[in-house]
Amino acid sequence: KPDCPxxxxxxxxxLDQSRGVSKRDFERMKDMVASLLRGVRVRENSCPVGARVAVLSYDSRTRHLIRxxxxxxxxxxxxxxxxxxxxxSADGGEVGRAMRFIARNVFKRTLPGPHARRIATFFSSGQSADAQAVTTATMEFSALDIVPVVIAFGPVPAVRRAFAGPGTRGGEGRGGERFEHSGPARRALLWGQGSAASTGFRIDDxxxxxxxxxxxxxxxxxxLERLQLCTFCHDVCKPDAACQEARPPSxxxxVDAAFLLDSSRQVDAAEFEGMRxxxxxxxxxxxxxxxxxxxxTGDRVALVSHxxxxxRPDTQKSPVRAEFNLTTYRSRxxxxxxxxESVQQLNGDAFIGHALQWTLDxxxxxxxxxxxxxxIFVISAGETSHLDRETLRKESLRAKCQGYALFVLSLGPAWNDxxxxxxxxYPLDQHLVQLGRIHKPDLRYSxxxxxxxxxxxxxKS
Known part of the structure; x- marks a missing residue:
């Protein structure tokens, strides 16, 4: 298409240049890249039309080839x-680490415009052992609006588990191959054997x-033709009818979720408004x-301020203000x-551990x-009181042992690692977001x- 993208x-x-990748495999990767590039308009100057292109290689490290x-x-x-x-190379291929490198170091600035797009295509020779890094990278790609594509020459179970959305389903492909879709066919065509694992993270919905x-x-x-038509050349305003497919209910x-909102004296007015x-x-x-x-059925949400x-711990005073519990409201x-209308800053000292204890009980x-x-989502803008540190340690361990997932959003320049x-x-990369250490926090990312x-x-159950 002449107007693609x-x-x-x-x-x-x-490009995967890890241990076990043959010269033939590498040449095949390059042929695929060239085939895809022939069908797109390449940006050749400062005019923001077409695609800017970068090429990297990776094994356990990631290297720039074309910037x-x-x-x-x-x-x-x-x-x-x-x-x-x-x-x-003597090193294994760590596609998750490569994904995180590209998210953090290659896509540094977003092109202007409401429909500007970022697409990262990874070639993989097969399994990657860094399943945790793949999951974390998938979460970061989702938060940064980067569309990842993995073209695999062998099984990549860690990637498939991370990419599989709630709508995953299976079917039979040509030649007896089995393929799966995750969402609309225009954007998610999974070719492989078997179905996505029934356990593990499912990040992309x-x-x-x-x-x-x-x-x-x-x-x-x-x-590759479908990838080019339905992803590289995708028009968000006028999607191609050939790429449309109904997504069945799944x-x-x-979830039962409780939010612990830091409204202590260490939160300034702008931070408190950002939290809301x-x-x-x-x-x-x-x-x-x-x-x-x-x-x-349905999610339930509670909100607790502290x-x-x-x-003080030695008094009968409650360490929190209960804004609403899991059964108070039936709509967002x-x-x-x-x-x-009702949430106000309390301006006391931060006792996160005692607030967590009250929430659990x-x-x-x-x-x-x-x-x-x-x-339990903990939204914090600083350290807890020194009188609370042991309680925080004990209660967070108690929550984890009882099966609660603890997600922490830490804002502002003051914190305690x-x-x-x-x-x-754990893992921290998937449960902890720290913002506003140097620059104004990007709440959209969080x-x-x-x-x-x-x-x-x-x-799924």
Missing amino acids: VHPTELVFA FSDTYKKSRLLREVEALPYQE TGTFQVIMVPSGADHSPA PQSY VFLAALLDHFEVSEEPETSV APLHF RLMKRHMA HVFVGTPNPRRSRA KELEDLAS VKFAKSFISSLRR
Whole structure:
């Protein structure tokens, strides 16, 4: 298509040069990159039309081969790709680490425009052992609006588990191959054997993340043509009818979630307002139960503020203000109205551990019809009181041992690494977001990252 991509696009290719990748495999990767590039308009100057292209290679490390700043005419770019040398490596291929490197170091700046797109295509020779890094990278890609594509020459179970959304389903492909879709076919075509694992994280609920299996000897042309038509050339305003496919309803699991809001004296007015904005935006990603007391379907949300003035551990005063519990409201609208009209800063000293203890004892215990997944979101803007540190350590351990997932959003320039590590669930990269250390916090990123975390909780029963 001469107008492909329709929108300004940053396009990254990452070639697997790890142990076990033959020269033939590497040449095949380059041929696929060249085939895909021939069908797109390459950006050759400062005019934001077409695609900026970067190419990297990876094994246990990631290396730049062609940078965005290396502005080439398309003919020269194709020659540069063709000339990329094959190099043997003794290191394994860590695609998760490569994904995180590209998210953090290559996609540094977003192209201007509401429909600007970022797509990263990774070639993989087979299994990657860094399953945790793949999951974390998937969450970061989701938060940064980066569309990842993995073209695999062999099984990549860690990637498939991370990419598989709640709508995953299976079917039979040509030649007896088995394929799966995760969301609309235009964006998520998974070629491979078997179905996605029934356990593990399922981060992507948008249908944009994709794995394409191209076993040795298989004709990859149809898969690449569809990838180009439905992903690289995708028009968000006028999607191609050939790429549309109805997404069937899927079994859903639900969440009981409690938010611990830091409204202590160490939170300034701007930070407190930012926290309320974050909460209101994150509520949009919960399917709030219409009958929270009696129904077994739908999410339920509670909000607890801490810490009231003059609270001390040796008094009878409550360490929190209970804004609403899991069964108070039956709609997001009512919750947001409460946040806007009733939530006020308490201006006491921070006692996060005591607030967590109160939440465990009073929010979840005794509530009918508990959901399969239980999460506590801790929103903090500084350290807890020195009188609270031991309680925080004990109560966070207690929560984890009882099966609660602890997600921590830490804002502002003051923090305690040991405290955050004690508080958040493991792995920390998937349960801890720290913002505002140097620059103004990007709450949009934190909302989208937390959305990925919520999706990970919604595993099928």
